[in-house]
Amino acid sequence: MNKKNTNNNFKTDFPFFKNNPDLVYLDTAASSLKPQVVIDAIKEYYEQYCINPHSQDYQLAIKGNDIFEDTRKIISKFINSNENEIVFCPSATFAFNQIAYGLEKYLQENDEILLTNLEHSSLLLPFYRLIKTKKIKIKFFETNNQGVITIENLKKVLTPKTRIVAFANINNSLAIENNTEKLTNFIKDYGQKYLKNNDWVFKNILVIIDGTQSIAHTKTDVKKWNIDFFAFSGHKVFGPTGIGVFWGKNEWLNILEPLILGGGMNDCIETNGRFSLLASPTRFEGGTQNIAGVFGLGAAIKYLLSIGMENIKNHQISLKKYALQQLTKHLSNNIEIYSDNINSSNIIFNIKNVFAQDVANFLGTQNICVRSGTYCAKLLSNTLNTSATIRVSLYIYNCKKDIDLLVTALKKGINEGGDFLNEFF
Structure with a gap:
């Protein structure tokens, strides 16, 4: 593991965060960010x-x-x-x-x-x-x-x-x-x-x-x-x-x-x-x-x-445990989670009675990057029995603060009428 990253502060390796300091990137399943050494x-x-x-x-x-x-x-x-x-x-x-x-x-x-x-x-x-x-x-x-x-x-x-x-x-x-x-x-x-x-x-x-x-x-x-x-x-x-x-x-x-x-x-x-x-x-x-x-x-x-594959896996497990705890603690009456296995790097969920894209777009206004839909897996709805979901995907450069900001944003959307559309109209 890189010595400077012994505290899991991998964000410093990625220029993306220097250039976008207010963004929370939770869309690695779509594409990972690039460290400086690759650039x-x-x-x-x-x-x-x-x-x-x-x-x-x-x-x-x-x-x-x-x-x-x-x-x-x-x-x-x-x-x-x-x-x-x-x-x-x-x-x-x-x-x-x-x-x-x-x-x-x-x-x-x-x-x-x-x-x-x-x-x-x-x-x-x-x-x-x-x-x-x-x-x-x-x-x-x-x-x-x-x-x-x-x-x-x-x-x-x-x-x-x-x-x-x-x-x-x-x-x-x-x-x-x-x-x-x-x-x-x-x-x-x-x-x-x-x-x-x-x-x-x-x-x-x-x-x-x-x-x-x-x-x-x-x-x-x-x-x-x-x-x-x-x-x-x-x-x-x-x-x-x-x-x-x-x-x-x-x-x-x-x-x-x-x-x-x-x-x-x-x-x-x-x-x-x-x-x-x-x-x-x-x-x-x-x-x-x-x-x-x-x-x-x-x-x-x-x-x-x-970094080491084992370090990546351990970090993801720890972070997903925390994310699931926080989402269920603060949003238990409003959220439906489809992937609660801690060995997975993704969290697939919906806010009850709100279309997935509306939630994802609202999160975008809060500087939080997630993905909605079926993620190019068009038959996914046959397994989940829902037409679209929201995907949060975690990786080595994510931390508990990212999860806290996600939860805060979701609570804001729910507390402002629950339709997540107030930012647009």
């Missing part, structure tokens, strides 16, 4: 390098490429993978589109893909499109009342036609962590026993994990989990926007067709229309990458590691 790394690229790693004929380009590839090494160690399995891409959304596109040619009519109602649109829609192009079937399996995937519910939907199971190990709403290793082993055991289709090149059910929310909150171990694909966005883990990562087992990556074709990822191009692709990860990184973003992401992962 400095991006600035360093543009000021000292500003080169294309594809150029290798001069020393500055070679050095810049070394930093680029060092980030790949850092991430591979961070998630416990092989280095050549780490692919840079614009976002997790891009990654899931790439994965679905690459798998499309191997799917047959009536093959089944299993998802939950809590998944982000970025994971749902790339597979939804395959309903039209390949006439596959999408099936949903339930979570328990805390949003956790159970083996009992998986048993109800797995069939010999199941080809893919995809889910977030921590979703962006209720944010409860799934036991990915246990679930994957059960899925793989089922596939090994019942999968009889010799046309399926993967020979077992593929497990795809959305790590966009979990990457900054809990330890990732793709080898231990025994999964097949994993992806996350840099901006959720202190990094810049416009950079993401996807991982896949090397044997799978090298049989997937890339979504994007361009320079740097091909081995040869012939005049007869034939071309060949390089091996992973280069085959998926056509064109000039977001080099500054990779520099920033490398600094972000280093910063995260300097």
